[in-house]
Amino acid sequence: QSSYKVLNSIENVLSHLKDAETGQRGFILTGDKKYLEPYDNAGKFIDQDIEQIQELTKDNPEQQENIQALEPLIKEKLTELKDTVDLRIREGFESAAQEVRTSKGKKTMDQIRKNINEMIIKEQTLLEERNSGINYRAKATLYTIGLGTLFAFTSVGLGNLIIHRDISTRKRLETELVK
Numbered sequence: 001q002s003s004y005k006v007l008n009s010i011e012n013v014l015s016h017l018k019d020a021e022t023g024q025r026g027f028i029l030t031g032d033k034k035y036l037e038p039y040d041n042a043g044k045f046i047d048q049d050i051e052q053i054q055e056l057t058k059d060n061p062e063q064q065e066n067i068q069a070l071e072p073l074i075k076e077k078l079t080e081l082k083d084t085v086d087l088r089i090r091e092g093f094e095s096a097a098q099e100v101r102t103s104k105g106k107k108t109m110d111q112i113r114k115n116i117n118e119m120i121i122k123e124q125t126l127l128e129e130r131n132s133g134i135n136y137r138a139k140a141t142l143y144t145i146g147l148g149t150l151f152a153f154t155s156v157g158l159g160n161l162i163i164h165r166d167i168s169t170r171k172r173l174e175t176e177l178v179k
Contacts, residue, residue, distance in 0.1 A: 003127040006056045006063070007120060009049045013070075014116050016042045016049065017077060021109070024081045028088045028096045036085065043078060050074075060126075066119045073112045080105040 020042030026035030050067065057063035084105070088096035 002056050003123050003130070006053055006123050007127075009052045009056070010116055010119050010123070012049045013046055013053075013074070014113065016045045017074065017109070017112065020078065020081055021105075024085055025100070027085055028093065028100065031088065031093065039081060039085065046074060046078075063119060063122060066115060066122070070112065070115045070119070073108055073115065077105065077108045077112060080108060 019038035021039075023035050023037060023039030023042075027033065027039070050071065054064065054067055057067070084096050084099050087099055
């Protein structure tokens with residue numbers, strides 16, 4: 001259950017970053033501040049998702065390290081987005097567009113995607129391991145129930161046979177005594 005929550009939170013981080021980037025680019029192109037809404041909201045949503053991932057993976061040192069590596073990249077990306085928005089406000093479209101063309105933000109986003117994909121793969125692997133353990137236990141339980149049922153039927157059959165033989169022996173002995 002928690003792996004599904006971790007996967008959801010990891011995917012939310014990437015989604016909110018994409019939203020922020022989309023808002024930033026829309027604002028750079030148009031200068032219209034309504035495009036900044038997803039950009040403005042992204043930071044708080046990302047912080048919530050990171051906190052949730054940290055809490056859900058507190059027993060997983062590898063994922064904790066992955067989060068520690070991801071946080072500065074996210075901060076760098078959000079700073080880059082803010083800088084280009086500020087540049088658009090202060091100096092206009094061409095200066096902001098020139099900054100976007102440096103591909104600095106793209107390189108950071110590519111690294112974020114790489115780290116997030118590694119986290120997703122790790123969590124999916126844990127999920128598969130847990131599911132395989134559950135499947136093994138389910139099969140073992142069915143096997144145990146099957147053997148138990150077989151044992152129960154065998155025991156009842158043997159008991160029935162012993163009782164039947166005992167009754168037959170008594171009837172034979174009674175018949176012999178009566179003669």
